[in-house]
Amino acid sequence: MSLDLPRTEPRSLNPAADEVRQRLEHARTTRLAQLKALDDTGQNPGDHLMSNQKDAIKRVLTEIDEAFARVEDGTYGTCLGCSKSVPPERLEILPHTRYCVACQSRAA
Template sequence: MSVDIKVSDQGWLAGLRASLSEDFAVQTARLKELTEISDDTGDPGEAHNRAAMLAATRHNLEQIGAALRRIADGGYGRCEKCAKPIPVERLEVLPHARFCVPCQQRHNR
């Protein structure tokens, strides 16, 4: 079921915006916490895990921020490659989706 977000339920979109904003705040707090940790145990595995968590958190913030910008500018829910509507079911599972499934599959190749 493809739905044009511009004509879909605005309550759903408002709820999504609130949820993404909350996720953004949580991820921002996590990033701050991770960058303030200065306990160097000398364990290279722990340093590697911390670096991976920092990278993942920054990536999450980038994706959430981009989704919030697309909501604000009216482009949310449209594939960035083919401009077709992204199915609502995909957006419910992956709210920061930029591409429809076929375009995502081509993008990953």
């Protein structure tokens, strides 16, 4: 899937899922804009900081795409570590997160 194309999923009859998709799409659009801005700076091939930033943004874009898949299969909002619900406040801040705070801390 091309990173510069917006996701165009059919909208469901579930308003909560639609809201999640909107948050994920916003996060995705923001990261794509960051990536484009980094590309537009004319990066020096030896600039490791810039390269690391781009790699981190690409990882988040992958996590966002995986979150879209979890919305579709009904597992969005369930921690992949402990299978408990991820608090809604955490999902608002990091809509693409896969883990609750406790499991994320253990993974880090």
